[in-house]
Amino acid sequence: MPLFYPLFRKHRDKFVLALLVLLSLTLLLLPEKPRFTISKTLLNTVFYPVERTAHNLSEIAGLRAENRRLKHQVATLSHERERLLQYRAERQRLRRLADFKKEQSLKLVPCEVVGRNLARFQTLLTVDKGRNDSLAVRMPVLSYQGYVGRIVEVFDNSASVQLLSSRNNPVSCIDKRSRVIGILEWKHHNYFRMSNVSVVEDVQVGDTLITSGFGGVVPKGFPVAVISKITVDIDGLTLKVDAKSDIDFRSLESVFVVTDEILWERELYYEGMDSTLATDTLGAGP
Secondary structure (H helix, E strand, O other): OOOHHHHHHHOHHHHHHHHHHHHHHHHHHOOHHHHHHHHHHHHHHHHHHHHHHHHHHHHHHHHHHHHHHHHHHHHHHHHHHHHHHHHHHHHHHHHHHOOOOOOEEEEEEEEEEEEEEEOOOOEEEEEOOOHHHOOOOOOEEEEOOEEEEEEEEEOOOOEEEEEOOOOOOOEEEEEOOOOOEEEEEEEEOOEEEEEOOEOOOOOOOOOEEEEOOOOOOOOOOOEEEEEEEEEEOOOOOEEEEEEEOOOOHHHOOEEEEEEEEEEHHHOHHHOHHHHHHHHHHHHOOO
């Protein structure tokens, strides 16, 4: 044995090759079932850990690159936010000089959809928050993409939401570009029609329709749909304005209920301490 180790170190490659050839011949001579069992054992004990380690190293490199990219994005957004805060302060001063009403932000309660009632002319969702979470009837409901409906029934720990994609659930909208006002009603799927639009009004295909805020129930400024087709009605005095929503109402999994309005001065998102976010982000290591 003492002579074997120097010999092995000197001819290591040949020993490994001979061992692999011997192992291959042994496997070829064995019956199919034992051959498969031994091959599977060797694969799990030798090759899989090596492959898994290489895969993990590759993932770590990808995560580091993604981390650097996200830090750069956060820093950019933080600088942009600082500029917007300055514009906000200037806008508030101008509104005070004009004696306008103080602007407010919204308090949102996130909810998960736990039930659906997809009737032909009315779509209802059941969410996992209710009276115990300060939800009430007529509160507006939003998604990441805009306004989706309102609460119609509330229980202690759940609530029913009537979606915009239902009959008899219209919403007042404004053309974001031209400020033309109309009433948006559901037609089918995620298609809508905006009524009460005169033939002389300035509306164009591609314009975004947002909530008007009229009536005090639905907050102003949330996207609803995009104009897809415009035709003159049979009376020659009004327009048929067809619009399509980007929201898939039948596959919503989470929504946000607007429970209250908060003055910007009280809003926690604008604390001065997070103005250092960009510096902290750029100064941190990968």
